[in-house]
Amino acid sequence: MTQPVPAVPPATAAAYVFAVCRHVDEDVLSRLPGITTAPVRALPFEQLHAVVQEVPVAEADGRSWTERLSDPHELERCARAHHEVVTAVAAHGPAAPMALATLYSSEERARQALSADVARFHAVLDRVEGRAEWGVKVYASAATDADRTAVPTRVPTGSPTSGAGRAYLERVRGTHRAREEGRRAALQAAEEADAVLRGVAAAARRLRLQDQQSTERHSAQVLNGAYLVDEGQTARFTEAVITLRQRTEALIELSGPWVPYSFAGEDGAHGDR
Template sequence: MTRPVPAAPPAMAATYVFAICRHVDEGVLSRLPGITTAPVRTLPFERLHAVVQAVPAAEADRRSWTERLSDPGELERCVRAHHQVVTAVAAHGPAVPMALATLYRCEERARQALGADAARFHAALDRVGGRVEWGVKVYVSSASAATEADRTTVAPARVPAGPPVSGAGRAYLERVRGTHRAREQSRRAALQAAEETDRALRGLSVAARRLRLQDPQLSDCRQAQVLNGAYLVDEDQTARFTEAVATLGQRTGALIELSGPWVPYSFAGEDGAHGDR
């Protein structure tokens, strides 16, 4: 029995693009909700398939999407829906994830713009095929506990010139200096651990990227982040890679957080974003 082909979107609709792939299971797409109520389907171009969904024209302008993504609840819904589609597509073969809210004003414009980038998409698919992305984060270890006086008093940057300080004052300054030294040693050790970790994991990866460090206030971790790395690893090297991360944590004494495996977002080479395309 021939499976019915999803109907093309109405003329007055924008086209949202989730991912680019070479092969896709239409049956898998039909079970995905996506961003809107329209069916998730494919748009063929240049021996490739774009996984797309129609968005009503009235909801597709920059202002509408800025407002939508400014709402935390709606942002979370869109991120989850986008990732769900990308993950489902990548489970059946290499996929190039597109940025959240990649929109074209119509289907024909999407086909033309994506077709112009076909060579880059083919190269990206070759690069990520049979590979996954792992995230590795390294955090600064806590310095030795300071005394209550040290925690509540601002330490001078240097010993002021003047008469010699008393024994009690000298002891206080030594405690302050000791606290500063401990913190500086902890910071240097963490930076060294970050460099050692990154260097070792690059040797086990096909490609690697150092991403922007995350603000501690945006995560549950109260410690400062000194490495936020993404590593593209052959699937058959997964065990070796994860074991290396565990060994590095034990050897350096650093707090190392491993996440993944992920669809290779960081290595897809797609920097697109919403626009009037």
């Protein structure tokens, strides 16, 4: 008589994955709050470790996370907690950060999915070892935007051929010319900066430009670059940025060092060099 196959009990918790690394410090992980109240810990797979945290199944479905991350305060809390864990792991060795809200239905499912991608994880860890990400953003000079407010909002009365009308039109044309010249100069500065910094970096990527509202600036952004830099080249890289600032009226902003998020995916294998 055929024996019935015992039913597999459903998973009681989903697995949230922060990062993949080769080595973990359990003491460091135990002190990290993470996203939920469960402990942050290591999940071994294929000679690697995933840094994970349990999430109650009831809170792990896509709809729940969509609602959670649609709340600006909750989105900021989760993003900060995610970044804190990834940063702590990366401080002790190369780490491949996962995207925010990377969830699997169970630890076993996480292990299976990550194991299927093990070759890519090894390639990422080799790529980022001993390197950090630096961000460089270039904006059109503030003077260019100041010209934008120089055009009077009230059009003078009278014919365009009158003295007041001609002066107004000339002023408008002059402002438009100055704005275009400033933008061309900023674009040229961005191209120069990107070319120079790629010569120092191990890999580089151009990220999507941020709009003015998200950057809290009035100047137009013309470059949003990410550069993967060897630790031994950090001084040379930052000095290159200082030199570039001295050669242009465009605003050049440097940030970092960061965990190399921009180089953790397949499309970051060689940047966009």
